[in-house]
Amino acid sequence: MSLLGPFARDHRWAQRHLSHYVEGDLPDTRRRRLDRHAAECPDCARGVRAMLALVRGFAALRGRPATLPAGVLERFRAEADRPPHPP
Numbered sequence: 001m002s003l004l005g006p007f008a009r010d011h012r013w014a015q016r017h018l019s020h021y022v023e024g025d026l027p028d029t030r031r032r033r034l035d036r037h038a039a040e041c042p043d044c045a046r047g048v049r050a051m052l053a054l055v056r057g058f059a060a061l062r063g064r065p066a067t068l069p070a071g072v073l074e075r076f077r078a079e080a081d082r083p084p085h086p087p
């Protein structure tokens, strides 16, 4: 998969916004942009599923609305800022 061009730009953008997406704090236009990208990017689709599973897992464990322990989403975001694949 090429790391150049609009797809790669969208990919990097989507990876950085995955945690906001699953937390529901992306505005509609951005949410749709991420939806569109995830529809054609297996990496991001998997990322969304993994994040949702994590959020739901924590919610189920705690028996209350989804909140993650401090630092978890920050670690995901730091991870997302790294290139998706080693060169």
Ligand SMILES: [Zn+2]
Residues within 6 Å of the ligand: 010, 011, 012, 014, 015, 037, 041, 042, 043, 044, 045
């Ligand atoms: Zn992607």
